[in-house]
Amino acid sequence: xINLETVKTIAYLGPQASFSEMAKDYFAKRFxxxxxxxxxxxxxxxxxxxxxxxxxxxxxxxENSIEGTVRESLDNxxxxxxxxxxxxxxxxxxxxxCLLARTTEFSSITGIISHPQALAQCQNFIHxxxxxxxNIIETSSTAEAARNLQNYNLTYAAIGSEKTAETYxxxxxxxxxxxxxxxxxxxxxxxDFETKxxxxxxxxxxxxxxNKPGALLKVLEIFMKNSINLSYIASRPxxxxxxxxxxxxxxxxxxxxGNILKTIGEIRDNTTFIRxxxxxxYTSDAADDMQCV
Numbered sequence: 001x002i003n004l005e006t007v008k009t010i011a012y013l014g015p016q017a018s019f020s021e022m023a024k025d026y027f028a029k030r031f032x033x034x035x036x037x038x039x040x041x042x043x044x045x046x047x048x049x050x051x052x053x054x055x056x057x058x059x060x061x062x063e064n065s066i067e068g069t070v071r072e073s074l075d076n077x078x079x080x081x082x083x084x085x086x087x088x089x090x091x092x093x094x095x096x097x098c099l100l101a102r103t104t105e106f107s108s109i110t111g112i113i114s115h116p117q118a119l120a121q122c123q124n125f126i127h128x129x130x131x132x133x134x135n136i137i138e139t140s141s142t143a144e145a146a147r148n149l150q151n152y153n154l155t156y157a158a159i160g161s162e163k164t165a166e167t168y169x170x171x172x173x174x175x176x177x178x179x180x181x182x183x184x185x186x187x188x189x190x191x192d193f194e195t196k197x198x199x200x201x202x203x204x205x206x207x208x209x210x211n212k213p214g215a216l217l218k219v220l221e222i223f224m225k226n227s228i229n230l231s232y233i234a235s236r237p238x239x240x241x242x243x244x245x246x247x248x249x250x251x252x253x254x255x256x257x258g259n260i261l262k263t264i265g266e267i268r269d270n271t272t273f274i275r276x277x278x279x280x281x282y283t284s285d286a287a288d289d290m291q292c293v
């Protein structure tokens with residue numbers, strides 16, 4: 001059983017009213033986490049904070065239904081100094097973007113400030129409803145964009161949530177401006193903790209193979225031979241050599257089960273890099289139940 005009572009701090013991508021803070025609030029409520037909130041400026045800082053503090057948790061965005069993988073989160077999580085830092089829980093948050101400003105005049109807006117992911121998720125709105133030469137400014141988070149509006153004149157707006165508007169006392173000029181109304185972001189809770197076997201488990205693993213024909217297929221065949229279902233596979237550049245990749249897979253089963261341990265051992269013999277990424281706390285109403293990614 002995991003013991004979150006020892007957690008002293010929970011880090012997330014700030015500042016106040018960011019989507020990451022909203023995900024932090026969800027995790028804290030779901031698992032009765034009574035920890036001091038620690039907003040940080042970058043995803044890398046969140047991972048490094050948890051890496052250096054075994055009594056800390058962190059909240060990371062890892063995937064968006066439109067833009068795909070949040071590269072900075074996975075790239076940093078795969079190479080923590082503490083190999084026991086892993087994914088503990090996940091939360092799929094609906095993302096509803098709004099255009100926020102200090103003015104109430106939508107027609108006066110000539111510039112937009114926001115996080116690159118938010119800008120990408122609102123491309124149709126920006127293209128169809130904003131001036132052709134609208135000035136785009138990127139920031140580290142949607143909340144930071146809202147806070148930065150005070151440094152610009154009234155012709156600038158930010159993209160953020162209704163909570164962002166409430167927190168920073170901004171007007172909502174347009175609601176639900178994201179292109180895909182089913183837009184979701186997957187957030188994960190990370191920390192140096194372990195989960196138990198529930199029988200409904202999924203595990204996440206990262207690995208690299210030699211850059212030669214059939215190397216990846218050989219690893220995938222190990223899963224098939226051991227009757228393990230793969231539910232997700234993606235790749236990231238290794239950043240070590242051009243053309244080399246790290247593969248990330250999610251599969252049914254818990255890291256503590258005999259068949260999974262046997263499978264990972266066979267995979268290790270056929271890889272040049274392998275990293276266990278974690279098992280997830282079960283996010284049903286029974287907060288004490290657990291499952292893996």
